Amino acid sequence: MITVPEGTDVVEATASLLAEGVGDGLPVVPPTPSRVSTMLAGTPDTVLGHVPPLFGSLTPRLVATCCVLAGAPPAAFPVVLAAATACLAPELNLLGVATTTGTAAVAMIVAGPVATRVGLTHGTGMLGPGPHTNGVVGRALALTLATAGGAWPGTTTMATTAQPARYTCCLAEDPDGPWGTSPDTVTVLAIGGTAEVLPRDDRPDPDAVLDPLADALAGAVRAAGDPARGADLTQAVVLPPEVAARLAPSFPTADDLADALRTRGDAALGGHPCAAAILPIVAGGPGIKMLHLPGWMGGSRAVTLPM
Structure with a gap:
């Protein structure tokens, strides 16, 4: 004890x-x-x-x-x-996440009123x-x-460099996002890091947002050196509220947006899958800078549980 x-x-x-x-x-x-x-x-x-x-x-x-x-x-x-x-x-493949020589870390996303009760911020x-x-x-x-799990560097965990998200990575979903929010849930997913993504310009059409996000999704798979790796992972994109508001008129649901991103990401990889699933998350403060949470290329799917 x-x-x-x-x-x-x-x-x-x-x-x-x-x-x-x-x-x-x-x-x-x-x-x-x-x-x-x-x-x-x-x-x-x-x-x-x-x-x-x-x-x-x-x-x-x-x-x-x-x-x-x-x-x-x-x-x-x-x-x-x-x-x-x-x-x-x-499906999370925690054994692989814990023992890889790569940078995998477990990220945690909290949705619903519980996030406020805990004191989490989405801003x-x-x-x-x-x-x-x-x-x-x-x-x-x-x-x-x-x-x-008994995870200890140099013995059971062998990450060549690891990453700061192995200390902590937790965010809350914006309850006022254009696609609404789920009841109290927690989602875990294995990520390879974080990367900033910018819209191409201020045009209201969705291409200015979708194209750089698709490039980011495809780029994570390319960087792994094997286009087949995208078939068994979850990738996430974090959209600040004003960017989500730009996309909402063209995509009635978050699933519609995820499908559009997957289609473009696959095309950028020459038809190879950029992900098995894409998770759009509305969170962040004022501004247009988006966040890409690249999935772990060893193979890992996000898991969501109700609270």
Whole structure:
């Protein structure tokens, strides 16, 4: 059981836990019994599954402990628990994500009123520092997967460089987007990084937005060196509200937009698939700079669970 005595300070807790292979190198909130119990809030403790690469047990108590370590608020516990459970779905291919020499990381997208209750932001700077809780919630998921899975650099995880999203990557969907928002859900997907994408110009027609996004989708597959890799991955595009508003008149649903992007991305690859699925997400602050979350080229599909 991962706990430290009441009154343990941050420096001591961080050092002692890291020596046991628990942590991410950043300071942690000491997981004292009282803090873990408060986070767990009476949730029955049971084994929900086993997390690769070493297939340790995923339990609510472990998730609660990692939420404490990360500094997440108690309201985040059920969200992180759902996200960690979603990561066990075979189509995510967490074993591959955890052991690849590539840069794969698990990103987490929260939709519905739960995002507001947790304190997540869908606005300016959502993936960066700020007063919002995106960073600590994403970190709680990363710590959960690493702790339960026994993932440790140089032993079970062999990423040549890794990437910052392995510390945390969590964003919320804008509930006021033109395609609406789902009820409370959490989605997890494996990404190779993040990349900025700009519309070609300010013309109102959709080509100015779709063409550079399609180039980004196709470019991620090209960079992997094998056009067949696009057939088994999810790629995501994050559209700031004003860009989404430009596209909405031409695409009544997010699925319509995803289909159009897939058609163009496939064409840019000479008929090879740019993705098995494309996930459009409306989020971000003012501006037109979009974000591409390239899928992990080892093969991984997004998984969504209701809260």
